[in-house]
Amino acid sequence: MFDRKIISLRTPYTHSPYLMPVHNSKLKKQKHNSNQDRRTNYLDIVRENEDFEKYYKTQNICPPEEWDELKKHLQLNLPTGFRITSFPRYEAQALLSLVKSTFFKDLFSVQNAESDSTKPLALPWYPDQYGWQIQITRNDIRKSEVYFRLHNFLNSETKSGNISRQEVVSMIPPILLNVESHHKVLDMCAAPGSKTAQLIEQLHSTCEDAVPTGIVVANDIDNQRCYMLVHQAKRLNSPCAIIVNHDAAVMPNFVVNEKNDQSSILKFDRILCDVPCSGDGTMRKNPDIWTKWNAANGNNLHGVQIRILKRGLEMLEIGGRLVYSTCSLNPIENEAVIHRLLVDAADSVQLVDVSASLPGLKFTSGLSHWRPASKDLVFYDKYEDVPEKWRTVVRPFMFPPSREEAFKFNLDRCIRILPHQQNTGGFFVAVLTKSKPLPWEAQITPKSESETIGDVESNCLQEKRRPKKRVKLGYKEDPFVFFSDDEDVWKSIRDFYDAQTNNVLPSCLFTRCLTGKKKNIYVCSPLMQKILTDNQNNIKIINSGVRLFVRCDKKTMGCAFRLAQEGVLNMQSFFGSKRLIRVARKDFVNMLMHSDPAHPLGIEELDEETQEKLKNFDTGSCIIQLLDETLPFYIAGWRGTRSLRAYIALDDSIHYLRILGEDVSAFDVNKFKKIENDPEPNENGENSKKNCEDDVDDETSDA
Numbered sequence: 001m002f003d004r005k006i007i008s009l010r011t012p013y014t015h016s017p018y019l020m021p022v023h024n025s026k027l028k029k030q031k032h033n034s035n036q037d038r039r040t041n042y043l044d045i046v047r048e049n050e051d052f053e054k055y056y057k058t059q060n061i062c063p064p065e066e067w068d069e070l071k072k073h074l075q076l077n078l079p080t081g082f083r084i085t086s087f088p089r090y091e092a093q094a095l096l097s098l099v100k101s102t103f104f105k106d107l108f109s110v111q112n113a114e115s116d117s118t119k120p121l122a123l124p125w126y127p128d129q130y131g132w133q134i135q136i137t138r139n140d141i142r143k144s145e146v147y148f149r150l151h152n153f154l155n156s157e158t159k160s161g162n163i164s165r166q167e168v169v170s171m172i173p174p175i176l177l178n179v180e181s182h183h184k185v186l187d188m189c190a191a192p193g194s195k196t197a198q199l200i201e202q203l204h205s206t207c208e209d210a211v212p213t214g215i216v217v218a219n220d221i222d223n224q225r226c227y228m229l230v231h232q233a234k235r236l237n238s239p240c241a242i243i244v245n246h247d248a249a250v251m252p253n254f255v256v257n258e259k260n261d262q263s264s265i266l267k268f269d270r271i272l273c274d275v276p277c278s279g280d281g282t283m284r285k286n287p288d289i290w291t292k293w294n295a296a297n298g299n300n301l302h303g304v305q306i307r308i309l310k311r312g313l314e315m316l317e318i319g320g321r322l323v324y325s326t327c328s329l330n331p332i333e334n335e336a337v338i339h340r341l342l343v344d345a346a347d348s349v350q351l352v353d354v355s356a357s358l359p360g361l362k363f364t365s366g367l368s369h370w371r372p373a374s375k376d377l378v379f380y381d382k383y384e385d386v387p388e389k390w391r392t393v394v395r396p397f398m399f400p401p402s403r404e405e406a407f408k409f410n411l412d413r414c415i416r417i418l419p420h421q422q423n424t425g426g427f428f429v430a431v432l433t434k435s436k437p438l439p440w441e442a443q444i445t446p447k448s449e450s451e452t453i454g455d456v457e458s459n460c461l462q463e464k465r466r467p468k469k470r471v472k473l474g475y476k477e478d479p480f481v482f483f484s485d486d487e488d489v490w491k492s493i494r495d496f497y498d499a500q501t502n503n504v505l506p507s508c509l510f511t512r513c514l515t516g517k518k519k520n521i522y523v524c525s526p527l528m529q530k531i532l533t534d535n536q537n538n539i540k541i542i543n544s545g546v547r548l549f550v551r552c553d554k555k556t557m558g559c560a561f562r563l564a565q566e567g568v569l570n571m572q573s574f575f576g577s578k579r580l581i582r583v584a585r586k587d588f589v590n591m592l593m594h595s596d597p598a599h600p601l602g603i604e605e606l607d608e609e610t611q612e613k614l615k616n617f618d619t620g621s622c623i624i625q626l627l628d629e630t631l632p633f634y635i636a637g638w639r640g641t642r643s644l645r646a647y648i649a650l651d652d653s654i655h656y657l658r659i660l661g662e663d664v665s666a667f668d669v670n671k672f673k674k675i676e677n678d679p680e681p682n683e684n685g686e687n688s689k690k691n692c693e694d695d696v697d698d699e700t701s702d703a
């Protein structure tokens with residue numbers, strides 16, 4: 001499966017998210033063309049590039065004797081990585097047991113059950129064994145009938161937010177950020193969001209059973225890609241996540257308005273700068289990089305990379321931690337950026353030694369010497385040697401420190417992961433900490449976007465609040481309208497659900513419409529409420545909050561809103577026992593098996609004890625809890641006049657049934673069998689009516 005050097009590819013490469021975003025119309029055109037390509041022809045990509053080889057051999061990114069191994073791995077397709085969502089912990093542990101058990105082996109319908117490909121490998125450096133690698137490519141899993149059960153498992157658990165498919169090296173930056181539940185976290189270049197998801201998980205997994213006091217802000221410059229972030233965040237149902245849409249290099253400050261007519265600038269405890277890059281570490285997944293690679297790509301990105309990193313450090317709290325990462329092997333995009341920053345930041349920023357933080361991870365230390373090159377692959381040792389015509393692209397600050405000065409910067413604390421070291425993609429990561437204000441922080445007034453979008457121009461921590469003038473943000477997201485104390489619908493919700501009035505309810509409930517009937521009611525954490533309220537006029541906010549109530553206007557129910565499953569998952573502790581029904585395992589399983597509204601489980605089919613409890617239980621929306629100390633699942637439910645049913649998505653039902661050890665084979669659709677009745681299956685062997693939707697949660701093409 002991995003042993004072909006020159007591979008005929010069926011899936012053509014489309015838009016690289018690692019490069020600068022292109023104009024929307026261009027994107028649409030590319031999309032159209034790539035769809036056409038997919039239909040009409042396959043792309044043969046030769047995985048060779050002499051310039052690439054010469055460039056990296058010159059940079060000494062690995063000892064010469066390892067080069068052949070490195071190149072061989074770069075030419076092979078990538079194994080599949082996935083991680084288990086780390087909260088709630090009891091659920092993560094239950095899923096982990098499944099992955100380690102024969103259940104997982106049985107997903108591979110292959111003869112040799114002991115073959116290497118069927119043995120998932122727990123990544124030794126991933127906390128709590130939640131990170132895994134399978135020695136089969138994603139394409140093979142998708143296209144081979146023998147793996148259809150595995151494909152179904154990965155798809156449905158991804159959709160229900162319980163696992164995330166992700167290239168394993170891309171899991172490293174969030175781990176090194178050490179996020180805790182009280183941290184304010186900023187992900188500056190976040191889409192499509194696999195690392196954002198990890199950050200949100202870390203925030204929650206460090207404070208089980210409570211709403212974290214911290215937040216995760218996920219930003220991307222590309223408006224369309226921001227909706228990938230919305231999708232990622234939604235899978236995790238966090239009331240502490242917010243998606244925003246800015247150029248990270250000139251990201252406006254978030255403000256917090258104080259009672260005394262002052263506002264302060266919000267500084268972040270943890271920042272991820274997973275910057276746009278040439279992406280040559282992802283060649284195994286995006287093989288067309290072989291054909292496009294040249295030395296200019298890295299040179300051209302250095303500028304935006306340093307600007308994003310500098311802005312990140314400005315937004316970082318003193319004592320905070322920032323991770324800079326790329327999926328490029330190129331020192332110009334990596335060590336040269338870090339070196340330049342360390343020079344400019346003087347002694348206010350330091351590289352952190354994280355060599356012991358990822359036990360078992362093989363990597364090489366950052367380079368202290370490299371040789372910038374022009375597109376024609378001439379290498380230079382000093383700027384004075386660069387010919388006039390290249391001086392605008394090969395810049396003075398791209399050169400390494402002198403050999404005498406190199407020791408000052410500790411560039412060897414950077415980490416480069418090479419593909420042959422543990423059969424992954426290539427990756428670079430550096431961890432920085434800020435020990436005092438940056439030299440230019442006292443003086444600057446960030447220009448740029450903030451000039452057009454609002455009143456947060458000073459980087460001083462405290463400033464007199466200026467009169468707010470509403471500024472046109474040039475985008476059309478609905479407003480965030482928070483409940484006031486006398487909100488008309490709150491009383492009926494509170495009474496019907498026995499909802500606790502506290503620091504979250506009702507002040508953190510909001511709708512997205514100014515007038516008319518409320519349709520959906522969302523909830524966020526108290527800090528998020530403050531941030532949304534204080535920043536609606538100066539930050540382009542795309543999305544935040546979790547849907548907690550949905551209008552249903554059923555005459556049989558004493559309240560106009562039903563509970564939404566996504567809200568129940570993290571907010572159940574805010575409700576008393578009035579609408580809570582606890583059921584034994586047999587009833588719970590039966591209900592999940594009958595979650596189809598057309599065929600609900602009749603009350604007479606439930607356990608006698610449950611029937612008894614339902615006697616004095618009004619009809620309408622409710623929370624159903626499984627009576628089990630180790631797996632106390634909570635789901636949204638509906639008590640009908642003659643039935644009790646789970647009000648949740650099919651993938652969620654399958655997830656709970658799986659974890660409870662039930663047989664879910666009845667839900668296992670073999671799409672290859674369905675093709676027999678389909679007159680025009682596509683070249684992936686998929687039913688043409690259904691194919692892409694199967695993979696909506698796939699981590700597209702990002703590391």
Ligand SMILES: C[S@@+](CC[C@H](N)C(=O)[O-])C[C@H]1O[C@@H](n2cnc3c(N)ncnc32)[C@H](O)[C@@H]1O
Binds near residue numbers: 021188192195246304
């Ligand atoms: C390497 S990808 C990020 C992958 C992401 N961190 C993940 O793990 O899923 C780089 C992202 O940076 C975004 N980007 C490019 N230039 C940017 C800028 N100036 N500001 C913010 N985002 C930018 C791109 O749209 C792209 O989504």
